[in-house]
Amino acid sequence: MPLVMRERPVPQPGPGEILVEIKACGVCRTDLHVVDGELPDPKLPIVPGHEIVGRIAAIGGGVAGFTFSQRVGVPWLGHTCNVCPYCRSGQENLCDRPLFTGYTRDGGYATHTIADANYCFPLPGDMDDAHSAPLLCAGLIGWRSYRLAGEGSALGIYGFGAAAHILTQVAVAQGRRVHAFTRRGDEAAQAFAKSLGAVWAGGSDEMSSEPLDAAIIFAPAGALVPLALKAVKKGGRVVCGGIHMSDIPSFPYHLLWEERHVMSVANLTRADAHEFLSIAPAIGVKTEITCYSLEGANEALSDLRNGRLQGAAVLVPQLRTLTESGLGVPDHSLD
Ligand SMILES: [Zn+2]
Numbered sequence: 583m584p585l586v587m588r589e590r591p592v593p594q595p596g597p598g599e600i601l602v603e604i605k606a607c608g609v610c611r612t613d614l615h616v617v618d619g620e621l622p623d624p625k626l627p628i629v630p631g632h633e634i635v636g637r638i639a640a641i642g643g644g645v646a647g648f649t650f651s652q653r654v655g656v657p658w659l660g661h662t663c664n665v666c667p668y669c670r671s672g673q674e675n676l677c678d679r680p681l682f683t684g685y686t687r688d689g690g691y692a693t694h695t696i697a698d699a700n701y702c703f704p705l706p707g708d709m710d711d712a713h714s715a716p717l718l719c720a721g722l723i724g725w726r727s728y729r730l731a732g733e734g735s736a737l738g739i740y741g742f743g744a745a746a747h748i749l750t751q752v753a754v755a756q757g758r759r760v761h762a763f764t765r766r767g768d769e770a771a772q773a774f775a776k777s778l779g780a781v782w783a784g785g786s787d788e789m790s791s792e793p794l795d796a797a798i799i800f801a802p803a804g805a806l807v808p809l810a811l812k813a814v815k816k817g818g819r820v821v822c823g824g825i826h827m828s829d830i831p832s833f834p835y836h837l838l839w840e841e842r843h844v845m846s847v848a849n850l851t852r853a854d855a856h857e858f859l860s861i862a863p864a865i866g867v868k869t870e871i872t873c874y875s876l877e878g879a880n881e882a883l884s885d886l887r888n889g890r891l892q893g894a895a896v897l898v899p900q901l902r903t904l905t906e907s908g909l910g911v912p913d914h915s916l917d
């Protein structure tokens with residue numbers, strides 16, 4: 583169902599919240615799953631988008647550590663309860679009562695959004711707003727997936743989109759050998775992967791040039807799980823980095839035998855974000871983006887769905903055409 587443009591009054595931040603004037607919001611595959619109704623119990627209507635870069639336009643009561651007009655990033659993890667067993671054991675990514683930006687609270691396909699200040703990050707650095715946006719999810723979830731993949735030097739990445747193009751730069755900078763698996767015959771994606779330092783690129787049904795220590799699957803295709811298990815060595819890990827995947831077909835036990843692992847990555851912790859947001863500029867990570875206006879949100883989603891993007895899509899509200907009155911605040915919401 584396509585998103586619909588709406589105008590609403592500028593929201594005001596409550597205690598602990600900030601109002602963010604959005605400069606850029608990345609378009610993530612998770613947004614497609616939200617829009618397609620593949621994730622349970624979204625807030626409706628919902629404004630999607632969880633790779634938000636903006637400036638603080640108002641600060642609610644009790645917020646410490648932020649200043650007016652400071653540049654901040656708002657990620658997927660929008661709120662956690664702080665009291666459940668997961669929150670209390672350093673696993674807030676698995677919180678029992680979380681809120682997720684652009685899924686269970688309004689996100690960044692808009693000119694303004696309200697965020698819980700405790701889950702926002704200052705974004706210093708030279709990278710411009712639009713190029714920074716994909717770091718907020720593709721970068722962060724990619725980083726968490728990468729850490730869970732372990733220390734091995736031969737790393738496979740299935741699905742060469744926004745997360746993979748960032749993660750490849752990190753892995754190469756850290757001395758890993760990246761093997762990029764794309765849709766069969768997608769020579770543009772394979773060339774893109776090699777241009778970022780991948781030692782091998784090919785179709786997901788091919789075998790890489792060496793056995794892998796670990797593989798990360800970003801494409802939402804369950805059929806890739808047995809293929810990736812086939813490609814990893816004894817003891818190797820297959821990490822599923824997406825929030826939604828088609829069913830995994832049955833496969834012979836010998837693919838899992840010899841202590842191979844299959845695991846998923848869910849969400850992120852704030853510690854992941856602090857770690858990655860300091861590592862990315864140190865490594866000199868660059869993002870490749872295609873910018874769209876807010877009115878272009880449905881087109882951006884469609885381009886992502888159809889594999890027409892190289893790198894990441896980013897919505898830039900200032901690109902929007904001057905159609906609205908200027909009194910309200912347009913956003914894109916799904917009813
Ligand atoms: Zn919790």
Ligand SMILES: [Zn+2]
Pocket residue numbers: 610611612613632658719720
């Ligand atoms: Zn995302």
